[in-house]
Amino acid sequence: MLMLPLSPRESARRRLLDALRREGPMARVEIGQHLGMSPASVSELAANLLDEGILVAEDSPDQSPGLLRGRPKTRLYFAETLGSVVGVWTGFNRIELRLVDSAGRTRASRHVERPLRNLEAEELMDVLARTIAAFAEESGARDVKAVGLACQGYVDTRDGIVAWSPVLGTRDLPLASGLGQRLGKPVLMENDASAMAFAIAQRHAGLRSGRTACLMVGDGVGLGFLIQGELYRGARFGGSEFGHVRLRRSGPQCRCGGRGCIEAYLADYALHRDAQLIDHRPAPTLLLPGEEAMGAVVEQARAGNPALLNLFHAAGEVLGDAVGILIQTLEPDHIVICGPGTRAMDLLRPSFEAALESQTIPELRALATIHVMESSMDLLTEGVVMQALRELDLDLARLKAA
Amino acid sequence: MLMLPLSPRESARRRLLDALRREGPMARVEIGQHLGMSPASVSELAANLLDEGILVAEDSPDQSPGLLRGRPKTRLYFAETLGSVVGVWTGFNRIELRLVDSAGRTRASRHVERPLRNLEAEELMDVLARTIAAFAEESGARDVKAVGLACQGYVDTRDGIVAWSPVLGTRDLPLASGLGQRLGKPVLMENDASAMAFAIAQRHAGLRSGRTACLMVGDGVGLGFLIQGELYRGARFGGSEFGHVRLRRSGPQCRCGGRGCIEAYLADYALHRDAQLIDHRPAPTLLLPGEEAMGAVVEQARAGNPALLNLFHAAGEVLGDAVGILIQTLEPDHIVICGPGTRAMDLLRPSFEAALESQTIPELRALATIHVMESSMDLLTEGVVMQALRELDLDLARLKAA
DNA sequence: GGCACTTTATTCGCGGTTTGAATAAATCAA
DNA sequence: TTGATTTATTCAAACCGCGAATAAAGTGCC
Numbered sequence: 010m011l012m013l014p015l016s017p018r019e020s021a022r023r024r025l026l027d028a029l030r031r032e033g034p035m036a037r038v039e040i041g042q043h044l045g046m047s048p049a050s051v052s053e054l055a056a057n058l059l060d061e062g063i064l065v066a067e068d069s070p071d072q073s074p075g076l077l078r079g080r081p082k083t084r085l086y087f088a089e090t091l092g093s094v095v096g097v098w099t100g101f102n103r104i105e106l107r108l109v110d111s112a113g114r115t116r117a118s119r120h121v122e123r124p125l126r127n128l129e130a131e132e133l134m135d136v137l138a139r140t141i142a143a144f145a146e147e148s149g150a151r152d153v154k155a156v157g158l159a160c161q162g163y164v165d166t167r168d169g170i171v172a173w174s175p176v177l178g179t180r181d182l183p184l185a186s187g188l189g190q191r192l193g194k195p196v197l198m199e200n201d202a203s204a205m206a207f208a209i210a211q212r213h214a215g216l217r218s219g220r221t222a223c224l225m226v227g228d229g230v231g232l233g234f235l236i237q238g239e240l241y242r243g244a245r246f247g248g249s250e251f252g253h254v255r256l257r258r259s260g261p262q263c264r265c266g267g268r269g270c271i272e273a274y275l276a277d278y279a280l281h282r283d284a285q286l287i288d289h290r291p292a293p294t295l296l297l298p299g300e301e302a303m304g305a306v307v308e309q310a311r312a313g314n315p316a317l318l319n320l321f322h323a324a325g326e327v328l329g330d331a332v333g334i335l336i337q338t339l340e341p342d343h344i345v346i347c348g349p350g351t352r353a354m355d356l357l358r359p360s361f362e363a364a365l366e367s368q369t370i371p372e373l374r375a376l377a378t379i380h381v382m383e384s385s386m387d388l389l390t391e392g393v394v395m396q397a398l399r400e401l402d403l404d405l406a407r408l409k410a411a
Numbered sequence: 412m413l414m415l416p417l418s419p420r421e422s423a424r425r426r427l428l429d430a431l432r433r434e435g436p437m438a439r440v441e442i443g444q445h446l447g448m449s450p451a452s453v454s455e456l457a458a459n460l461l462d463e464g465i466l467v468a469e470d471s472p473d474q475s476p477g478l479l480r481g482r483p484k485t486r487l488y489f490a491e492t493l494g495s496v497v498g499v500w501t502g503f504n505r506i507e508l509r510l511v512d513s514a515g516r517t518r519a520s521r522h523v524e525r526p527l528r529n530l531e532a533e534e535l536m537d538v539l540a541r542t543i544a545a546f547a548e549e550s551g552a553r554d555v556k557a558v559g560l561a562c563q564g565y566v567d568t569r570d571g572i573v574a575w576s577p578v579l580g581t582r583d584l585p586l587a588s589g590l591g592q593r594l595g596k597p598v599l600m601e602n603d604a605s606a607m608a609f610a611i612a613q614r615h616a617g618l619r620s621g622r623t624a625c626l627m628v629g630d631g632v633g634l635g636f637l638i639q640g641e642l643y644r645g646a647r648f649g650g651s652e653f654g655h656v657r658l659r660r661s662g663p664q665c666r667c668g669g670r671g672c673i674e675a676y677l678a679d680y681a682l683h684r685d686a687q688l689i690d691h692r693p694a695p696t697l698l699l700p701g702e703e704a705m706g707a708v709v710e711q712a713r714a715g716n717p718a719l720l721n722l723f724h725a726a727g728e729v730l731g732d733a734v735g736i737l738i739q740t741l742e743p744d745h746i747v748i749c750g751p752g753t754r755a756m757d758l759l760r761p762s763f764e765a766a767l768e769s770q771t772i773p774e775l776r777a778l779a780t781i782h783v784m785e786s787s788m789d790l791l792t793e794g795v796v797m798q799a800l801r802e803l804d805l806d807l808a809r810l811k812a813a
Numbered sequence: 814g815g816c817a818c819t820t821t822a823t824t825c826g827c828g829g830t831t832t833g834a835a836t837a838a839a840t841c842a843a
Numbered sequence: 844t845t846g847a848t849t850t851a852t853t854c855a856a857a858c859c860g861c862g863a864a865t866a867a868a869g870t871g872c873c
Contacts, residue, residue, distance in 0.1 A: 016829095016830095017829090017830065017831090018829080018830070021830090021831090036850075036851095037850075037851065038849085038850060038851080046831085046832095047831070047832050047833075048832095048850085048851070048852085049831070049832055049833075049834095049851095049852080049853085049854095050830085050831055050832070051851095052851060052852055052853090053830085053831085053852095055851095056852090078840075078841055078842080078847075078848050078849065079839080079840065079841080079847085079848040079849025079850065080838060080839040080840055080848080080849050080850040080851075081839070081840065081849085081850080082849085082850065082851095083850085083851085163772065163774060163775060172772070172774035172775070173772050173774060180774070181774070219646060220645065220646060232740070243622065243741060243742020243743070243778070244621060244622060244742045244743060244744045244778045244779065245742065245778050246742055246775070246778075250739070251739060251740060253739060253770070253771075253772075254735070254736050254739050254740070254770070255732065255735070255769075255770040256658075257660075258659075265772070267769065267770060270770075330657065333656070333657070334656050334736060334740070335740070337652070337653060337655060337656050338634070338653060338656070338736070338737070338740055338741070339645060339740070339741075340645020340646045340647065340648055341645070341646060342646045367657075367669065368655070368656070368657040368669060368672075369655075370565065370574070370575050370655075370667070372565060372574035372575060372582070372583070373565060373574070373648070376645070376646045376647050376648075377646065418858095419858090419859065419860085420858080420859075423859090423860090438821075438822095439821075439822065440820085440821060440822080448860085448861095449860065449861050449862075450821080450822070450823085450861095451822095451823080451824085451825095451860075451861055451862075451863095452859085452860055452861070453822090454822060454823055454824085455823090455859090455860085457822095458823090479869080479870060480818075480819045480820065480869080480870055480871080481818085481819040481820025481821065481868080481869065481870080482819080482820050482821040482822075482867060482868040482869050483820085483821080483868070483869060483870095484820085484821065484822095485821085485822085
């Protein structure tokens with residue numbers, strides 16, 4: 010992914026197209042009010058986008074039920090002919106797929122159960138490429154322009170390299186170029202928590218101003234950090250795998266090889282593993298438990314099983330510590346706790362709040378509003394697809410310019 | 412402190428003045444090369460600044476010893492008539508003061524030994540105001556335009572309020588307005604670690620690109636975070652008191668009231684206190700040990716005292732964990748460890764490196780280069796004074812515009 | 814001194830961008 | 844048909860940075 014700084018024009022253009030994807034077709038006035046731009050500027054930008062065939066103007070004006078005085082609005086929408094983008098998330102034993110058109114509307118989505126762990130690099134990329142191609146085929150996608158891929162781990166978004174991922178066996182895998190060659194299309198990569206953060210912020214206007222830290226708890230624990238609605242990019246990777254911050258020196262085993270990582274308490278695999286151990290069952294491998302298995306653990310705990318309650322108590326404490334660290338380091342305006350892990354928020358909350366209180370002063374804690382969202386995992390593909398669409402927009406603009 | 416976004420012009424102007432303060436008088440060509448601006452733009456900007464009386468052009472051209480072909484450069488420098496700024500740092504029992512002219516050159520500096528802890532809010536502000544006024548007086552400052560004040564703790568830079576500081580007895584102290592009234596001048600506030608980070612980045616060009624996390628270890632442990640050379644601003648406070656991140660649930664007592672904070676291992680007061688306890692001396696209060704006392708502790712450890720070595724070992728481990736958290740959360744390009752605490756870096760290093768290695772994967776660790784700098788505390792006043800000067804520049808520009 | 818040469822600084826005009834104000838367009842209501 | 848009303852476009856002005864041409868200010872050599 011190219012990462013040049015955007016010219017003023019490009020950034021205005023991006024804001025316009027973002028708004029149109031989020032809100033659906035809008036008239037020029039509405040866009041202007043929405044973005045705080047003068048009608049003249051919107052008109053100018055829109056004229057370009059219409060010229061380029063990216064947008065189309067409504068021919069039959071809107072018949073909205075309000076009062077109908079004045080010249081009617083002509084709404085602008087995305088051209089249908091611009092092709093589509095596939096968004097992919099590679100989980101542990103599951104691949105999520107989504108096909109969207111250039112307007113950002115989902116045309117098809119599905120998931121495939123397929124364990125990816127322990128595959129050789131080449132085989133992995135073959136499987137992924139075949140799965141993506143088959144999905145596009147069966148969804149009747151005419152013209153797939155790009156693929157966006159979100160995955161856990163340390164993802165170098167610029168070069169499309171996965172430095173390490175719990176899902177993959179190998180290190181430093183050039184996944185974007187490997188898939189790109191196989192599919193004949195550009196592949197853009199993103200850390201999965203970053204993709205989730207972006208998708209959530211697209212849906213909640215309030216999270217697009219100031220600083221938003223999005224903590225995704227599920228298969229693992231990831232962090233996506235947004236400043237003014239844009240993903241914070243570190244030196245090389247996007248959202249770091251915050252889950253591998255070690256909070257307890259001699260805590261439980263983590264799948265990264267370390268001990269006492271945030272993940273090793275909070276992630277599904279960790280909770281499930283420790284629950285099994287309580288029942289004196291053989292410790293399972295690190296493969297991910299399904300939603301049913303996790304639901305069963307949560308239900309037993311809610312029923313009052315004291316050993317399980319302890320487990321969630323410890324996990325809540327770790328979550329509180331983690332949020333405390335985020336608050337003290339980033340001072341965000343918003344903290345979003347999301348992902349499947351929120352299913353047990355009721356069990357986590359008491360120790361979560363106690364831990365958070367005990368490590369931050371009230372003034373600091375009051376800074377950030379904490380949102381708990383049961384965001385489903387298919388938001389992930391939405392986030393990465395949105396990012397891919399924006400890159401395509403930019404490419405188109407630069408193509409025209411040259 | 413007003414925090415409006417800068418117009419393109421204002422930002423160019425700021426870059427020019429920054430460069431001139433850092434590098435001293437420069438000719439227009441040199442400024443252009445330095446900042447990557449066209450000669451035309453520099454000429455235009457310079458003309459404005461000369462008009463406004465902020466800069467002055469050299470009348471007798473430079474006689475540098477190189478080859479003297481071509482039209483000689485006329486260097487630009489700051490007008491002497493623009494007044495000065497006082498920078499202040501309030502430590503535990505020490506006040507650092509610095510008087511600089513508008514060119515950023517230090518005209519006078521001194522420090523006053525004066526315990527500030529346990530003073531009532533009004534008395535504290537009286538003492539500070541008197542100290543500052545006396546310093547300005549005795550330094551022969553003609554025209555002090557503003558005061559920049561750095562202090563430990565949670566400092567709201569926008570409103571000039573100290574939410575909490577280990578130095579102060581009270582909470583939510585409106586220090587900027589209180590001092591401002593007493594002195595009749597605007598007072599700008601900054602967290603001390605932020606001020607240090609800014610000062611260090613002004614001196615090291617490499618730290619001004621990308622992301623730089625500056626960890627200051629001394630009286631306490633603070634964090635200043637820079638993105639492209641500009642201080643990262645959180646929701647309300649500048650650099651957070653990162654030292655109060657709790658790393659060990661049942662660790663030693665911290666002066667914030669908690670336990671196991673980073674500070675409670677690494678700060679001078681903590682190391683000194685624990686060293687005293689080893690010698691079975693009564694546990695001292697939390698007042699800060701002087702440099703001699705700390706030097707003695709370090710010397711004893713270097714001489715091989717095993718209990719003291721353990722102390723530094725534990726502190727190094729905490730430092731490693733802290734840097735690990737920074738790397739995994741912010742993914743900075745540079746990490747600077749600075750402040751008086753670096754005096755014992757040789758003792759900290761083995762456990763520091765081991766802890767860092769054990770909690771980050773190599774790819775991630777390789778991202779950030781770690782610099783250890785024995786930055787003296789009087790850089791603090793330099794940092795806050797620089798920030799104050801920039802605000803004054805901006806005010807002047809906006810005054811002219813209106 | 815005068816002329817060539819070299820380097821620095823300024824000026825000028827252009828292209829790109831945003832905006833307020835004026836204008837045009839499209840519709841409804843009476 | 845006319846007027847009212849709202850939407851969209853056009854136009855002139857301002858701004859910003861820049862390349863190119865030009866002016867300025869010296870040195871060095873004859």
